[in-house]
Structure formats: C-alpha cells, structure tokens
Amino acid sequence: MNAPQSTPQSTAAAVPHDIRVGVIGVGRMGADHVERISRRIKGARVSVVSDYLRERAETVAQAAPGARVVDTPEEVIAADDVDAVLIASPGQFHREQVLACIAAGKPVLCEKPLAMNPADAHDVVRAEHESGRASVSLGFMRRFDxxxxxxxxxxxxxxxxxxxxxxxxxxxxxxxxxxxxxxxxxxxxxxxxxxxxxxxxxxxxxxxxxxxxxxxxxxxxxxxxxxxxxxxxxxxxxxxxxxxxxxxxxxxxxxxxxxxxxxxxxxxxxxxxxxxxxxxxxxxxxxxxxxxFAAAYDAEVQAWIAAVADGSLVAPRSATAWDGxxxxxxxxxxxxxxxxxxxxxxxxxxxxxxxxxxxxx
CATH class of the missing domain: 3.30.360.10 (Dihydrodipicolinate Reductase; domain 2)
Known part of the structure; x- marks a missing residue:
C-alpha cells in the first residue's frame, strides 16, 4: 500500500504564534497536562478543553488563561483555534478520536492505549499511512526519562x-x-x-x-x-x-x-x-x-510541541502509532x-x- 502523492500539511506548521493545544479529557492525566502546558511548556498554550463532565472541564480550564470549554471532542478537533490535540480521555474512545485528528490533519499526542485491541490500533496505523504523513504520537512517557x-x-x-x-x-x-x-x-x-x-x-x-x-x-x-x-x-x-x-x-x-x-x-x-x-x-x-516521571512528562510534551512547531509533527524517540x-x-x-x-x-x-x-x- 503506497502513500498518496499529496501530503496534508499541519495547521500548526504554518502559524507563527504559540501552538494552540486542544485537550480532550481532563481527569487526572488531562488536568496534569493542562497545568503542564500552561506553566512549564514553552511555545504552547491550551486553547480549548473538553470533558464529559463539563463542570470539571470548566474548573480545569481556569488554570489555562484564555482557554475556552466545549462540549464534545469533535468540537475540539474541528476548532479553528486548535493547532494540535492532546487526548487524555478513557482508552475506549482513543481510536475514534485519533482517527478524527488524522482526518482533520491535526497532529495528536494520545495517552496510551492507542486503541483497545490490535485490530483497532492497526486501523489507526493504516489511516495515518494513507494520510501521507506521520502525525500520531503516543504517550509512553518513559522514553523521555x-x-x-x-x-x-x-x-x-x-x-x-x-x-x-x-x-x-x-x-x-x-x-x-x-x-x-x-x-x-x-x-x-x-x-x-x-x-x-x-x-x-x-x-x-x-x-x-x-x-x-x-x-x-x-x-x-x-x-x-x-x-x-x-x-x-x-x-x-x-x-x-x-x-x-x-x-x-x-x-x-x-x-x-x-x-x-x-x-x-x-x-x-x-x-x-x-x-x-x-x-x-x-x-x-x-x-x-x-x-x-514528572520530568519525563514535561520533556515528552515539550518535544511534541517542538515537533509540531517545526513541522515534523512526531518527536524523535517518541512512541508512534505503530509502536501503539x-x-x-x-x-x-x-x-x-x-x-x-x-x-x-x-x-x-x-x-x-x-x-x-x-x-x-
């Protein structure tokens, strides 16, 4: 199966401002990531937040100046003020959300697992390949320890x-x-x-x-x-x-x-x-x-933001869709x-x- 001739471009690669990150799921890990991006990560800011508990999303968004809250993951992915997406929702939703990011041409950092079974994970690998460009990073943070x-x-x-x-x-x-x-x-x-x-x-x-x-x-x-x-x-x-x-x-x-x-x-x-x-x-x-692994998480997200900013989209040594x-x-x-x-x-x-x-x- 050969990749198509046209290569979709990241929306983030063309923008001079800080990378605007949409965060899907703000339970324990998602909330940590919002705080991390807002306080310690250079070149990025959280712009949109979504969680199935809207009250929780509104509380977490207060840690990210200027961030707004939407009701669904689809709204995060489609938002004009989102250059890249961080997924920290429950694992059973990852396949569909990552596929939506690939279809929208937006780079994504997804917490593990990539999907709930190998067949669904391979669907993501195949969709990314058919898009013509690697854009999926998987959150195995130990690689950045x-x-x-x-x-x-x-x-x-x-x-x-x-x-x-x-x-x-x-x-x-x-x-x-x-x-x-x-x-x-x-x-x-x-x-x-x-x-x-x-x-x-x-x-x-x-x-x-x-x-x-x-x-x-x-x-x-x-x-x-x-x-x-x-x-x-x-x-x-x-x-x-x-x-x-x-x-x-x-x-x-x-x-x-x-x-x-x-x-x-x-x-x-x-x-x-x-x-x-x-x-x-x-x-x-x-x-x-x-x-x-606090320092590893910081390094992982910082490397991802740098990759989005320079257009490579997936950081060196990051876990990929295939690794997932x-x-x-x-x-x-x-x-x-x-x-x-x-x-x-x-x-x-x-x-x-x-x-x-x-x-x-």
Whole structure:
C-alpha cells in the first residue's frame, strides 16, 4: 500500500504564534497536562478543553488563561483555534478520536492505549499511512526519562554490546479495588512492553506468564506478584516482574545485560542518601508514577510541541502509532498467556508501506 502523492500539511506548521493545544479529557492525566502546558511548556498554550463532565472541564480550564470549554471532542478537533490535540480521555474512545485528528490533519499526542485491541490500533496505523504523513504520537512517557535516554544512548553507541537480557521491575504501592490480572497486563506491563520497542527495536515473538504466591495485600483474585517472560525475534530474553501491592511506593527499574557490559537504571530514583559517623542510609520512594516521571512528562510534551512547531509533527524517540499497535499485539498475547500453560506466540499484521515491515519501529 503506497502513500498518496499529496501530503496534508499541519495547521500548526504554518502559524507563527504559540501552538494552540486542544485537550480532550481532563481527569487526572488531562488536568496534569493542562497545568503542564500552561506553566512549564514553552511555545504552547491550551486553547480549548473538553470533558464529559463539563463542570470539571470548566474548573480545569481556569488554570489555562484564555482557554475556552466545549462540549464534545469533535468540537475540539474541528476548532479553528486548535493547532494540535492532546487526548487524555478513557482508552475506549482513543481510536475514534485519533482517527478524527488524522482526518482533520491535526497532529495528536494520545495517552496510551492507542486503541483497545490490535485490530483497532492497526486501523489507526493504516489511516495515518494513507494520510501521507506521520502525525500520531503516543504517550509512553518513559522514553523521555533521563535514565531511559542514557541507556538508549549507550546501546546505540555500542557500549553494551549485543543485548542479551532485559530485566524489568514495575512496582506500585497499591491499586484500586477490582484490579485484575488483565489490568496487570494492559495497565502495568504495557510500559515495559513498549520499553522493548524503545531499547531493542525488534519484535516480541512470544510471551509467557508465571504466577505464584500472592501477597495478602492484593485485591481478591489478583496474582500479585506476576512475572512475564518475553522473547524477541533475535532471541533476546525479557523479564518483567510486576508487583502492584507493595504498600511501599512506586518503583521502576530496568537492567540491560549486554555482551560487553551491564547497565541498570532506576536504582536510586527518588532516594536520599545520608552519610554520618557510623553510617546511615535513608530513602524515600514516590507514592505513584506522576512524581517519578514528572520530568519525563514535561520533556515528552515539550518535544511534541517542538515537533509540531517545526513541522515534523512526531518527536524523535517518541512512541508512534505503530509502536501503539505493537504494544496492543503483545498485550493481547500476554492476556492469552494468563490462562494457558507455556508461551503464547505474538500475532502481528504487517506494517503498511512498501517495506511491509513487521519489526521496524
């Protein structure tokens, strides 16, 4: 499937003013983004806000001078005073909203997931390809974390040699009642699954889930902790240890074992070390993901705004629509592996384009 000859131009690329951002959904993440753009992001301002609870939208919009409130996502996307769209609505609405942004020719930063299943995610990939230009960024913010960036740089420079093992740990203090094993895959493990795309740039071919003794702190029916074992096309093994009822805080650690060296990130995040006579150590762990990745969120949104302003639309190292499809496909296999013995093969459609690539990111 070849891209059309004509290439739609971003409305933002032609304007000299600050990028005007329309925000769809202003719950916890959307409200954070409105505050972020209004206070810390250069070259942008929030111009239009929408939420299914209009009162909430009106309250959040007060943090963005000059922003107006509309009733529907469609109004945000069609607005003349919106150059780019940030989607932070519930995941079940993402497919249609991102497709509408593509049709309107407006660049979009969408919080994960891209869609609720691989088929719908691939619809977005195909629509973006047919539009003739990449314009979809997906909010896997860890790609913009300083530690993640340094590890990626070391890999690209060849300092670690051939990647052999990627060991990941993902820990939360607690989760909401009703959190299930399926949520463990789609809400927690999905971040490490995208880290495979980011660091290794290759396809996951199989995934296996291992469960054992659960903590008494876990919601009823949740296997916590849980271990995912993934294998890539080249044979690199990835482990993802998920433990979301620690009662101690939020921690993310990643270790890359290469043929030349081993590198670990996340060991000292949020920790304060004190040395005194006789020795003393103390530390603090953030309560949830927002303080842990606050700088990464800022960097992600700033990079997106810069890409919109210069016409490239998608920032370097940002997760793309294709990355969103890959994550959905691997999560589908991981969900299947919850109820079967052994590894489940990951099934993926081809990437649209002359190359028909299945494993490029």
């Amino acid at each position: 300083a530690g993640y960036g340094e590890l990626k740089d070391a890999l690209e420079a060849g300092e670690l040699g051939t990647p052999l093992l990627l060991n990941c740990k993902h820990r939360n203090a607690d989760v909401l009642p009703g959190f299930t094993n399926v949520h463990m895959v789609h809400d927690s493990a999905v971040h490490e699954i995208d880290a495979i795309s980011f660091f290794l740039e290759e396809t996951v071919v199989s995934v296996q889930t291992l469960t054992g003794r659960s903590t008494e702190n876990a919601p009823e029916g949740l296997s916590d902790p849980m271990l995912l074992l993934l294998r890539t096309a080249s044979g690199t093994l990835v482990t993802d240890e998920l433990y979301v009822s620690t009662r101690s805080g939020y921690e993310v650690r990643t270790e890359l074992v290469g043929s030349k060296a081993t590198a670990t990130i996340g060991q000292d995040t949020g920790l304060v070390t004190t040395q005194q006579a006789g020795g003393c150590w103390g530390g603090a762990v953030p309560a949830d993901f927002r303080p842990r 499809y890959v994550a959905a496909a691997v999560c589908e296999a991981a969900e299947q592996s919850l109820t079967v013995d052994g590894a489940v093969e990951v099934t993926m459609l081809e990437r649209p384009g002359p190359e028909g690539a299945r494993d490029e990111h």
